[in-house]
Amino acid sequence: MSRRGSPSERSIYRRAFAEARPRAGLIALYFAIGLLASPLSLLTPVPIKIVADSVIGGQPPQGVLQGLSPDAVLAFAVFLTIGVALLRELQARGTELTRTYASEMLVLGFRARILRHAQRLSVLRHDRSGTADATYRIMWDASAISAIALDGVIPIVIATVTAASMLIVIWNLDPQLGMVSIAITPLLLLSTGRYRSLVRPRYRHVKQVESSALAAVQEQLTSLRVVKAFGQEEREHARFMSRAAEGVSARMRLAFSEGLFGVINKGIVALGTAGVLYLGALHVQSGVISLGDLLLILGYIALLYDPINTIASRVTRMQSSIASAERAFTLLDERPDVPESPYTIPLPRASGRIAFQHVSYRYGDGPLALDDVSFSIPAGSRVGVLGATGAGKTTLLSLLTRFADPTRGRILLDGNDIRDHRVADLRNQFGIVLQEPVLFGTTIAENIAYAREDATFDEIVEAARMASAHEFIAALPGGYDTDVGERGMSLSGGERQRISLARAFLKDAPILILDEPTSSVDASTEAAIIAAIDRLLEGRTCFLITHRRTATRDCDMWLELDHGRLVHRRTYRRPKGVGRARQSRDVSVMATVDG
Numbered sequence: 001m002s003r004r005g006s007p008s009e010r011s012i013y014r015r016a017f018a019e020a021r022p023r024a025g026l027i028a029l030y031f032a033i034g035l036l037a038s039p040l041s042l043l044t045p046v047p048i049k050i051v052a053d054s055v056i057g058g059q060p061p062q063g064v065l066q067g068l069s070p071d072a073v074l075a076f077a078v079f080l081t082i083g084v085a086l087l088r089e090l091q092a093r094g095t096e097l098t099r100t101y102a103s104e105m106l107v108l109g110f111r112a113r114i115l116r117h118a119q120r121l122s123v124l125r126h127d128r129s130g131t132a133d134a135t136y137r138i139m140w141d142a143s144a145i146s147a148i149a150l151d152g153v154i155p156i157v158i159a160t161v162t163a164a165s166m167l168i169v170i171w172n173l174d175p176q177l178g179m180v181s182i183a184i185t186p187l188l189l190l191s192t193g194r195y196r197s198l199v200r201p202r203y204r205h206v207k208q209v210e211s212s213a214l215a216a217v218q219e220q221l222t223s224l225r226v227v228k229a230f231g232q233e234e235r236e237h238a239r240f241m242s243r244a245a246e247g248v249s250a251r252m253r254l255a256f257s258e259g260l261f262g263v264i265n266k267g268i269v270a271l272g273t274a275g276v277l278y279l280g281a282l283h284v285q286s287g288v289i290s291l292g293d294l295l296l297i298l299g300y301i302a303l304l305y306d307p308i309n310t311i312a313s314r315v316t317r318m319q320s321s322i323a324s325a326e327r328a329f330t331l332l333d334e335r336p337d338v339p340e341s342p343y344t345i346p347l348p349r350a351s352g353r354i355a356f357q358h359v360s361y362r363y364g365d366g367p368l369a370l371d372d373v374s375f376s377i378p379a380g381s382r383v384g385v386l387g388a389t390g391a392g393k394t395t396l397l398s399l400l401t402r403f404a405d406p407t408r409g410r411i412l413l414d415g416n417d418i419r420d421h422r423v424a425d426l427r428n429q430f431g432i433v434l435q436e437p438v439l440f441g442t443t444i445a446e447n448i449a450y451a452r453e454d455a456t457f458d459e460i461v462e463a464a465r466m467a468s469a470h471e472f473i474a475a476l477p478g479g480y481d482t483d484v485g486e487r488g489m490s491l492s493g494g495e496r497q498r499i500s501l502a503r504a505f506l507k508d509a510p511i512l513i514l515d516e517p518t519s520s521v522d523a524s525t526e527a528a529i530i531a532a533i534d535r536l537l538e539g540r541t542c543f544l545i546t547h548r549r550t551a552t553r554d555c556d557m558w559l560e561l562d563h564g565r566l567v568h569r570r571t572y573r574r575p576k577g578v579g580r581a582r583q584s585r586d587v588s589v590m591a592t593v594d595g
Contacts, residue, residue, distance in 0.1 A: 026102035045299025047077040053292030103146035122337035132215030144324035184272035203323035352541030359409035387561035431509035435516035437500035439488030445480040451507035467502035
């Protein structure tokens with residue numbers, strides 16, 4: 001860890017390379033093609049030396065050119081220039097294509113891993129923290145894995161090899177010029193180290209500000225009806241502009257710092273080039289080296305300082321990627337509130353027998369949302385969960401479906417602690433119909449089939465019939481292929497609710513949770529929904545969350561909560577032959593238990 005408590009660069013690099021390991025073959029190919037830049041760079045100034053010495057200067061050609069006429073030497077230099085240029089371009093394109101593919105695969109895999117982990121985090125966590133920040137980390141910060149593994153370390157290694165090769169050549173031609181050319185390196189390292197220590201916190205701040213601006217946009221667009229209804233467009237626009245302006249200011253401060261760093265580095269490089277030019281001219285005049293050698297050295301100096309600049313700029317720009325990777329890894333390091341047990345009991349289909357045993361739960365450091373709640377429910381019971389807003393109704397059923405785990409106590413399903421089952425197997429036992437139904441921006445058929453992706457079209461239609469939804473769906477121009485729009489807003493509230501019920505029919509789960517399913521619809525729609533719910537409940541354990549006692553008239557049991565405590569528990573005892581419809585009219589069969 002660093003002095004400020006954030007992860008060290010070394011630990012972030014180590015984790016990034018571990019994430020990149022599955023693509024090691026692609027990365028190695030990218031590195032190998034990139035290394036070809038070094039010999040090609042060494043060849044680039046050679047034609048200039050050949051022309052200066054053997055064509056213009058009149059020196060006899062050496063090596064493979066020995067014995068050739070000046071015209072032939074010139075022709076060779078021209079073709080060598082063209083050939084090297086073509087090879088460098090092919091190498092650059094090959095490097096870019098390999099890098100692009102490797103980068104996309106790396107980022108895709110890392111994003112998928114973060115998304116899967118975010119899905120494992122509890123709903124309560126996302127309710128507290130919001131989704132915009134997680135979205136930013138998945139879509140933007142995750143790309144840091146590519147920047148670190150491909151755009152950071154590998155170019156630095158390639159640039160180092162290239163710079164070292166050119167320095168060796170310069171040293172062999174003129175050791176004094178070699179000494180002068182590397183004399184500026186300590187200054188570049190000092191400048192880079194100073195800048196790197198300052199810029200990482202600024203990049204981290206930029207990420208936070210941009211995430212905040214994204215949250216403002218997401219809130220406005222998802223709540224657009226409320227914004228328009230209250231005429232608050234200008235207020236929300238001003239809120240976004242305030243956060244966006246803070247981001248602009250932070251980015252400008254970074255741009256100024258980068259510009260200043262660039263000016264300093266360019267000045268240092270210019271100082272080194274001027275020193276080589278001055279001393280090289282004196283060496284040509286004294287006959288130590290030829291003019292062609294000086295031109296070759298100057299060409300190498302230009303190419304030498306380019307990779308040195310690359311190393312310096314990459315090291316500093318990597319601070320943005322390190323800040324992003326740190327944020328992405330922080331999300332990955334969040335421990336799920338609902339851990340998966342390594343030893344699980346198979347759960348193909350539950351009977352629906354449920355028991356809460358001294359269950360308590362608190363959100364963070366707050367007061368208890370549930371306080372020592374105990375009750376038992378036989379399989380196939382209909383249970384009304386009553387209580388005012390904030391009484392703990394939703395928390396009770398969030399624990400039952402393991403959106404969170406109890407702080408104390410345990411919950412049993414068919415006699416087994418629900419924590420002993422796989423989370424996916426457990427949640428597969430529940431069908432949930434919410435007060436505000438959740439639909440996805442796709443077709444009606446796909447929304448119903450969300451409960452079971454292998455469902456046939458006939459099964460989808462049958463589920464819609466059972467939910468009293470087939471008639472209005474068939475009347476739509478697109479029928480079951482009608483796109484419902486974002487969050488299903490092209491349909492009415494009652495239509496969305498019936499599609500949600502059809503989804504529950506299709507899932508055919510043994511336990512149902514109904515959260516105020518008719519509270520936001522008109523009387524005629526409510527009657528159709530209630531009829532569908534009655535069909536849905538047959539043979540299943542059901543929890544009906546409501547604050548209205550009249551809505552629980554057909555229930556077998558009432559659970560009434562107040563400030564997290566179970567204050568009343570009442571059970572209907574039905575005589576033989578008394579159905580639910582008769583029972584709801586004959587209150588004399590009601591007995592009070594523990595209440």
